Amino acid sequence: MKILIIEDEPGIKSFLQQGLQEEGFDCLIAETGTIGLQLAQNENPDLILLDWMLPELNGLELCKKFRKENSSTPIIFLTAKDTVEETIAGLQNGANDFIKKPFHFQELLERINVQLRSKQANIISLGKIKINEQSREVFKDEKLIQLTVKEFDLLLFLLKNKNKVCERKEILKAVWDINFEYDSGVIDVYINALRKKMAFTKEENYIQTIRGVGYMAKI
Known part of the structure; x- marks a missing residue:
């Protein structure tokens, strides 16, 4: 399984990459929204971990653009934003799930597995x-x-x-x-x-x- 991590904070990016690779996932990394969108479109990841606040193209706009051509790849937002309005905006633009920073890796891993099981059920x-x-x-x-x-x-x-x-x-x-x-x-x-x-x-x-x-x- 291939996971695309779109995150510009070095510490979180390294933490996610190391943890997911230890769990057997292949990881792709993007530090800007523009590069992240390109990788999402060209590399066909099984799941995307998407930061909300990104340089060049924010996570919400990236999600909206990607969903116009791909409706099936699960997207989990990694965000410090937790208002009802922001959560609704993310879901309306194609997010499958949210996890608030800071988070426990095991909780994120379970959310990833839930999304992947749901996707595989339709394959x-x-x-x-x-x-x-x-x-x-x-x-x-x-x-x-x-x-x-x-x-x-x-x-x-x-x-x-x-x-x-x-x-x-x-x-x-x-x-x-x-x-x-x-x-x-x-x-x-x-x-x-x-x-x-x-x-x-x-x-x-x-x-x-x-x-x-x-x-x-x-x-």
């Missing part, structure tokens, strides 16, 4: 593919893949039924809500589009064709 994976069902995001090799609504629904259905042969009529009913005789060639069109967008190699035969029957998601 369905197969090989190098990860789907976040709640945020409707798809990743391959940690890279975000842009899919249409039906492409996402089709991939999600196959992965929810991985290692099981999905018949064409099942797929039409689940993805297109079609319960009558219909040309199932539409499925082939979308499968081909998925394979192309996901850039599967010959070794990554994750969506297998079961001739005369349908498709199966399998490693």
